[in-house]
Structure formats: C-alpha cells, structure tokens
Amino acid sequence: MLRSFRVGNHRSFADENELLLMSAADDRSVVPVAAVYGANASGKSNLLDGLRFMQRAVTQSFSQWEPFAGVPRSPFSFRTNHVVAVPSTYVVEIVADGIPWTYGFTVDNERVLEEWLFSYPEKRKRVLFQRTGDEYSSGSAMAENRAQLKVIQGLTRPNTLFLSAVAQAMPEMFQPVHRWFRESLILADRRRSATSVVAGRIREMLLRSSANEGVRLLELVQAADFGIASIEAPELLPDSGARALPPLVFDHYGSEGVVLPLEQESAGTIAWLELLPEVLDALDRGRVLVIDEIDTSLHPLLTASLIELFQSEDTNSRGAQLILTTHDSSLLGTVVRPDGLLNRDQVWFVEKDADGTSTLYPLTDYKPRNEHNLERRYLGGSFGAIPKVDFLRLVEAVRHADQA
Known part of the structure; x- marks a missing residue:
C-alpha cells in the first residue's frame, strides 16, 4: 500500500x-x-x-x-x-x-x-x-x-x-x-512490450491450472466486446522439430472456423490483453500497479x-x-x-x-x-x-x- x-x-x-x-x-x-x-x-x-x-x-x-x-x-x-x-x-x-x-x-x-x-x-x-x-x-x-x-x-x-x-x-x-x-x-512499461511479450504472458495464464486463470482471462476478453469467442495456446509437439512455440490463435464469433494470430488483432485488443495479467496480479495480491x-x-x-x-x-x-x-x-x-x-x-x-x-x-x-x-x-x-x-x-x- x-x-x-x-x-x-x-x-x-x-x-x-x-x-x-x-x-x-x-x-x-x-x-x-x-x-x-x-x-x-x-x-x-x-x-x-x-x-x-x-x-x-x-x-x-x-x-x-x-x-x-x-x-x-x-x-x-x-x-x-x-x-x-x-x-x-x-x-x-x-x-x-x-x-x-x-x-x-x-x-x-x-x-x-x-x-x-x-x-x-x-x-x-x-x-x-x-x-x-x-x-x-x-x-x-x-x-x-x-x-x-x-x-x-x-x-x-x-x-x-x-x-x-x-x-x-x-x-x-x-x-x-x-x-x-x-x-x-x-x-x-507498455512502450517496451513487444507483441511476443504480450503473447507470452497470455500463454502463461491460459496454461495455468490454478484458480482457473485461463477461464477468467477469456471471460474478461469476452466481456470487453472484442468479438473473441476463444483463445488457444497450442503447445509444441515433441516431434515437430520447431524451436519456437506456435503463436496464439483467436477464434471470433461468426468467423466459421477462421482464426487470427495476435498480430492481426486490433490495437485495442492487444492493449487490453497487455494490461490484464498485471491488473489481475495486482488485484489478487493487493499490489500497487502504475500505468x-x-x-x-x-x-x-x-x-x-x-x-x-x-x-x-x-x-x-x-x-x-x-x-x-x-x-x-x-x-x-x-x-x-x-x-x-x-x-x-x-x-x-x-x-x-x-x-x-x-x-x-x-x-x-x-x-x-x-x-x-x-x-x-x-x-x-x-x-x-x-x-x-x-x-x-x-x-x-x-x-x-x-x-x-
């Protein structure tokens, strides 16, 4: 405090x-x-x-x-x-x-x-x-x-x-x-957060099993009216030979199976996703968040x-x-x-x-x-x-x- x-x-x-x-x-x-x-x-x-x-x-x-x-x-x-x-x-x-x-x-x-x-x-x-x-x-x-x-x-x-x-x-x-x-x-430090950093934080939250972090995150994104139905964080397959994790994919309402990577989402969507991990962390632990x-x-x-x-x-x-x-x-x-x-x-x-x-x-x-x-x-x-x-x-x- x-x-x-x-x-x-x-x-x-x-x-x-x-x-x-x-x-x-x-x-x-x-x-x-x-x-x-x-x-x-x-x-x-x-x-x-x-x-x-x-x-x-x-x-x-x-x-x-x-x-x-x-x-x-x-x-x-x-x-x-x-x-x-x-x-x-x-x-x-x-x-x-x-x-x-x-x-x-x-x-x-x-x-x-x-x-x-x-x-x-x-x-x-x-x-x-x-x-x-x-x-x-x-x-x-x-x-x-x-x-x-x-x-x-x-x-x-x-x-x-x-x-x-x-x-x-x-x-x-x-x-x-x-x-x-x-x-x-x-x-x-929003001016230094690359899209890859934002994606990493979101991926971490989606894959957490404690406190239903992923469910809460998705509900907050849906409540913000960005038209996003779901967010998926594909894991790296053991035999894929790839070094980098697959990108996040966003499924939108009415998209008929078409999904978008984070880079193609709106600036407002990315800004919201960038803030959510720190906002939730502050609220959960009683911290001081400066933006x-x-x-x-x-x-x-x-x-x-x-x-x-x-x-x-x-x-x-x-x-x-x-x-x-x-x-x-x-x-x-x-x-x-x-x-x-x-x-x-x-x-x-x-x-x-x-x-x-x-x-x-x-x-x-x-x-x-x-x-x-x-x-x-x-x-x-x-x-x-x-x-x-x-x-x-x-x-x-x-x-x-x-x-x-």
Whole structure:
C-alpha cells in the first residue's frame, strides 16, 4: 500500500513534489485509484519515472551498479546548478506487513548523501537506520544488531543504498520494505512490450491450472466486446522439430472456423490483453500497479471499467491500488458513469512552467461549485494542465509549407 511519494530534482521536477494517496474523507485510509492529468510533455511520465528509479535503486544498486560509476540519476537539466550541486530526493510512505514505514534517500551524481528508514508499529516511531554520507546511526530497537549492521555498513559502497545491501543479510527486519519495492510495486512499461511479450504472458495464464486463470482471462476478453469467442495456446509437439512455440490463435464469433494470430488483432485488443495479467496480479495480491497513458488504444468505457475493478470492494478486497496517467477527460465527468467515476481526492494535475519545470497539484486545491462539470471545467482550463494550442499558428505553419 502506497500512502505517498515525494520526488525532487528528477527530470522535469526541479523542486520537490508529492503525490498523496490519503483519502480526504478519512485520513486513515488510502485511495484505491489516483489519476494524473496533464498536457503532452508536461511531466506525467517523469513523475512515474521517479518512482521507477527509486525501485531500481533499492533492488539493484548493491548488486548491479558499478562501484566507481556514480549514481545514474536524471537531474533537472535546464538549470546548471541542478545538474551537479542540487541533490535528487526520493521518499515513500508505505504500509507493508500491516505496519507504516517511511523510507527515503537523497543522491547526487557521485554518491548517496542521505538515507533513512523508519517504521511506526503501534503508531510509535522506530528508527531502523539513518545515514549521512558514511556516518550511520540507529535507534534503541536496533541495539542488539549494531555489530552486524556495522559490518554491512562497511560493505556498502558510497553509490549504493544501504537498504539494498542490508535486506540481503538481515531479511527479518528490512525485508518488508525491500519486498514491497521488489514485489508489491508493479510499474507497467507498455512502450517496451513487444507483441511476443504480450503473447507470452497470455500463454502463461491460459496454461495455468490454478484458480482457473485461463477461464477468467477469456471471460474478461469476452466481456470487453472484442468479438473473441476463444483463445488457444497450442503447445509444441515433441516431434515437430520447431524451436519456437506456435503463436496464439483467436477464434471470433461468426468467423466459421477462421482464426487470427495476435498480430492481426486490433490495437485495442492487444492493449487490453497487455494490461490484464498485471491488473489481475495486482488485484489478487493487493499490489500497487502504475500505468502510464492507460487510455492508449482503449475505449473510454474500457478504461473506466479497469478503474472500477480497483474502486469496487467486490473485485478489490486485498487493497490493491492503481496509479495512472491519462488524457481521457471523460473519466472526470458523468458520461461514462452517471454517478461519477473518480473522487476529487483521486485526481491530480501536472503542469510545466515556461522554464520547463513540472509542478504536481491535486484537484482538491480547487472548490468547483458543480462536481458534474469537472470534465468541462478541465478542458476549459479552470484547473490548468492542458496544452496551450495556438490554432492560428498551426494554420500559418501549414500555409508556409504549401508555399515552400
């Protein structure tokens, strides 16, 4: 469960910004869905990339980062001092194993400057460790483990996170947070998923015998109205001599036995099939699923249906969360759902200033008189975070091209 994420000096986020997922109605609970809106190139993807960098630093810095290669961060590049002198900051507040945790670190191009991990069992702060450069400290609860911690601290390189190192040696104390980054945080990378990768995930689900994965997958595809009657995953025959698995085949209603490979399915069908394995995994295990541009190739009603799977207690009994970026303004209105789909505390905006700096802010900063007009007010510019399109300039550009 993610309660908040704070990032600073990462790509277009020159200053610190915080994505808060706590409910405005009940400060003890988190929202199941957070939608981030903004113009193209406003910084929505950079916000998610900051979370991705933090995940990789926790899970890979000790084992994979080169000892003398510094920290592979991406600072704000439009201010000279930010590239070298200003640290990058990454902080999360999470709930893991039923306990709230706060974990964060600051880095520059060369090393980890600060790092800290606190837990709050029974609402009391417990300091597991604090780090400033090469100096470490820990609270009284860690007194019995200080000798072991000191050994691991000596093995932690300047450009490596201590959590990345210590979780491998002392799993009982540090594993909940490390496991959250490793297993509970799912960052979907749709731009890099080839059709073959999508086919592999679908094949795996179809061939699973537990929990009727294949049956559930097919029902979700049929419910999306793509006209697909069945999906088959032929297995490789022992005497076929082929090296690659046969492709998936899709049987459509009314096709009279004609089947299609995945490559010939619509972009919307492929997008739906690409998302389903990760959506179901998050719902089944109570994970945090992060999707950039969720509405790519999907009809607004399908996007709304995916969001509802996380909003409904019937389908999300394990507390999964969905964080998404989108341009689909219909999700703000009442057309796709008469009672509305997203609450005001679930909507965020990203806007980029003239100097290229992105700023993140919530819809709750505004007090709209009519909740049903959110979509119209957003497109009308009341909340910012929309492109400033100069149509006359577009016309002139086209005319100039014709005259050339």
